[in-house]
Amino acid sequence: MRVIVIGQDKLAYFLGKHFVAKDYALTLIISRRDEALALSHKLSATVLCGDGSEPAVLEDAGAYRADVLLALTGQDENNLVACQIAQKRFGVPRTIALVNDPANQAVFRQLGVSVAFSATEILGQLIEQQTDYKDIKSLIPVADGDVHLAEITLQPDSPAVAQSLKDLNLQAAIITCIVREGKVMIPKGSSQLQAGDRLIVISQAGAYEAAYQVIMGDIS
Amino acid sequence: MAKTQEIVVVGCGRLGALLASHLSNQGHNVVIVDAREVAFDQLSAEFSGFTVVGDATEMAVLEQSRINRADCLLAVTDEDNINLMVAQVARTMFEVSTVIARVYDPTREAIYKEFGIDTISPTQLSADALLNILHQSSLVTS
Numbered sequence: 001m002r003v004i005v006i007g008q009d010k011l012a013y014f015l016g017k018h019f020v021a022k023d024y025a026l027t028l029i030i031s032r033r034d035e036a037l038a039l040s041h042k043l044s045a046t047v048l049c050g051d052g053s054e055p056a057v058l059e060d061a062g063a064y065r066a067d068v069l070l071a072l073t074g075q076d077e078n079n080l081v082a083c084q085i086a087q088k089r090f091g092v093p094r095t096i097a098l099v100n101d102p103a104n105q106a107v108f109r110q111l112g113v114s115v116a117f118s119a120t121e122i123l124g125q126l127i128e129q130q131t132d133y134k135d136i137k138s139l140i141p142v143a144d145g146d147v148h149l150a151e152i153t154l155q156p157d158s159p160a161v162a163q164s165l166k167d168l169n170l171q172a173a174i175i176t177c178i179v180r181e182g183k184v185m186i187p188k189g190s191s192q193l194q195a196g197d198r199l200i201v202i203s204q205a206g207a208y209e210a211a212y213q214v215i216m217g218d219i220s
Numbered sequence: 221m222a223k224t225q226e227i228v229v230v231g232c233g234r235l236g237a238l239l240a241s242h243l244s245n246q247g248h249n250v251v252i253v254d255a256r257e258v259a260f261d262q263l264s265a266e267f268s269g270f271t272v273v274g275d276a277t278e279m280a281v282l283e284q285s286r287i288n289r290a291d292c293l294l295a296v297t298d299e300d301n302i303n304l305m306v307a308q309v310a311r312t313m314f315e316v317s318t319v320i321a322r323v324y325d326p327t328r329e330a331i332y333k334e335f336g337i338d339t340i341s342p343t344q345l346s347a348d349a350l351l352n353i354l355h356q357s358s359l360v361t362s
Contacts, residue, residue, distance in 0.1 A: 076277050
């Protein structure tokens, strides 16, 4: 796979290292000369010094043959233009941009960037999810955040302990899997829950609090 | 432009300040955006529009500049990429009918012209004008 990374600092370095370890053909485009030079010594990759949104620089970086381009600079406008030129001028099939202003995520997608991700949003979500409630760990938001996927660990005093699944009124949520002593069990209506069970629960965004309450009791 | 237009000018450098002052004098409702507040010192004393301090690549700043009501947006900061991004956001997300971006780099300008963004390249215009003068004075033959 041929990868072009436009970036800076540690992110470009560690990501570059990761790609090189996977045997990808990597080209890095770095704007600062001293940084480009240092990276060229540390990584077995092609390192170009220049502006990654400049068509001539992208051409030198082999954009015509690249499979994916990642634009990871701190300026949204530079990331957008680099992705658009890569895609529209050089036909790079997949472009990935870092978005600094989370509100630009939708904009970038609409303007043709294949994947736009916001570090701010990811970190914000991580913190919210991890600090939500103890014993309930949100995993990943699915379907643009409309669906919640969570892992719930049953405590001895959780109301759902010793209940059958069919007796739990979870409404818009479903227990998709029970992990008991490290083994995965496919839940049936008659499955009885035990303390220590880990439940993988899928619910609608608005409905998860009610469902967690049924399983865990007072969670606030 | 006969009737009063709602115009957003992004970038208050020499060109932005000149355009905003001129359009405001003609009776249009102008909002000018720049990241540096001191930039607005360049506006003429008669400028009667609004000023917004902020980075125009931030959605909230564009919304504050009443882009949703704008008939026209001129992106004339000194950064090509900012102008190209703001122009596309104005056209695609806010459906502003007339959008023009200043782009210094002629190769970048050519690419964005292909995707239908109206652009003006001062570099290209100056080169054309200079060459034209040289041709007329027969210093260089075409």
